Amino acid sequence: MNPATDGNETALRGHIPGEPGLWVLIFGDLLVFGVLFVTYAVSLVGDPDAMGLSQQKLSRGLGLANTILLLTSSWFIAHAVNAARRGSPRARRLILAALALGTAFVGVKVVEWGGHIGHGDTLNSSSFFTFYFMYTGIHLLHVLIGLGVLTWLARQCDSSGAWTGPFAVLEGSAVFWHLVDLLWVMLFALLYLLRHGAAA
Amino acid sequence: MKQGALRLGVFAGPLMGTLFFIAMWPLMHIFPPYSPTLGVEEVAAHVQENRTGFLVGGILLMTAASIVWPFITVIVLFLKKIEGEVPIWTTVTALVFTFGQFTVFLCGLAFTMAAFRPDASLEMVRTWSDLGMFLLVIPAIPGTTQYLATGAVILQDRRARPILPRWYGYLNIWVGILSAPGAVVGLFKIGPFAWNGIAAFWIPAIVFGVWITATQFTLLAAIKRNALADDQQ
Numbered sequence: 001m002n003p004a005t006d007g008n009e010t011a012l013r014g015h016i017p018g019e020p021g022l023w024v025l026i027f028g029d030l031l032v033f034g035v036l037f038v039t040y041a042v043s044l045v046g047d048p049d050a051m052g053l054s055q056q057k058l059s060r061g062l063g064l065a066n067t068i069l070l071l072t073s074s075w076f077i078a079h080a081v082n083a084a085r086r087g088s089p090r091a092r093r094l095i096l097a098a099l100a101l102g103t104a105f106v107g108v109k110v111v112e113w114g115g116h117i118g119h120g121d122t123l124n125s126s127s128f129f130t131f132y133f134m135y136t137g138i139h140l141l142h143v144l145i146g147l148g149v150l151t152w153l154a155r156q157c158d159s160s161g162a163w164t165g166p167f168a169v170l171e172g173s174a175v176f177w178h179l180v181d182l183l184w185v186m187l188f189a190l191l192y193l194l195r196h197g198a199a200a
Numbered sequence: 201m202k203q204g205a206l207r208l209g210v211f212a213g214p215l216m217g218t219l220f221f222i223a224m225w226p227l228m229h230i231f232p233p234y235s236p237t238l239g240v241e242e243v244a245a246h247v248q249e250n251r252t253g254f255l256v257g258g259i260l261l262m263t264a265a266s267i268v269w270p271f272i273t274v275i276v277l278f279l280k281k282i283e284g285e286v287p288i289w290t291t292v293t294a295l296v297f298t299f300g301q302f303t304v305f306l307c308g309l310a311f312t313m314a315a316f317r318p319d320a321s322l323e324m325v326r327t328w329s330d331l332g333m334f335l336l337v338i339p340a341i342p343g344t345t346q347y348l349a350t351g352a353v354i355l356q357d358r359r360a361r362p363i364l365p366r367w368y369g370y371l372n373i374w375v376g377i378l379s380a381p382g383a384v385v386g387l388f389k390i391g392p393f394a395w396n397g398i399a400a401f402w403i404p405a406i407v408f409g410v411w412i413t414a415t416q417f418t419l420l421a422a423i424k425r426n427a428l429a430d431d432q433q
Binding site: 025028130 | 367368369378381387393398407
């Protein structure tokens, strides 16, 4: 049996990745992050000088490193889904690679946060740093939940490393991991790259 | 199987929500909440002007925390049905739910304290009123634990036809994640994460409204098809 169709006829009517219910979480999250992004943009336009001054303290290098880590991690999980579809024993190795890169993201984030806190820029020291710590913090909560899910996925493989669980579970988890990635790319662009007005 | 009693239990949820809203909006006028930057005199004046509203609103909040139990019980019964013999996450949900209602009760008590003595010092009035505001918003933290636990129970259901729909499990995870920003209101007096801000107040408040509405419809549908008596493995 082809695990991609897994005993139902959805493949004939167009396939929804993961399962339909998952998209309540995906679209709900995107909606709320949309509101958060607009709130930030309004603040950026309202007080460009003060925001820009704090914004210059961010390390674009660390932000870029984290972007590459998450994008690569997403790439590995996409290949894990392909490996599972073929019944290949490489599934677990690919999931573990995604997990390692996601963990490295958390490590970089801790170093980055530690640096800012060490320089006296904390959660409520300026309006920009409130946005920075809170938004990256809410995103980090997503990353941690995602890492929990990836760990659980790795345990669903047999001793050869092939995926044994329901295909939709792996695919749905990959969709969530891509969401985490997408939100980070948006945050990277907004917080690290986008400059407004005089401070640009 | 006791469908009438179960349905009645579900309606304790919206009743709790209604009492909560009446207390906050027309009685205490704290929906939306007053700004955390208000001075001692301004907060004391607000309590003074709405003294009876604060006292009656306090009673309604404490009543809301006291009548919600049948609603919680119905949720827990369905979760236990899903989880089976070792209901770990069902128990977590039930315990945190209990803790959360305790904070609602204390919230009503704090607002009562703020308005009880007309001759209290202005600082004292603001202190108790501030405690009420904190108790209104900060318990979103245990809420996160509760919603994630509920989501975990629903998504582990392996029945061909799940007892509760899977989208509702994902909805709980969504609500759990978005309640978390309520945790930080002690740090801020202005901006999106202050207790009247978009991220710490409006998003959790709207998301909670979505949750309680979706929960009613989901539970009523599950009761209608007698899911508690479902014998699928």
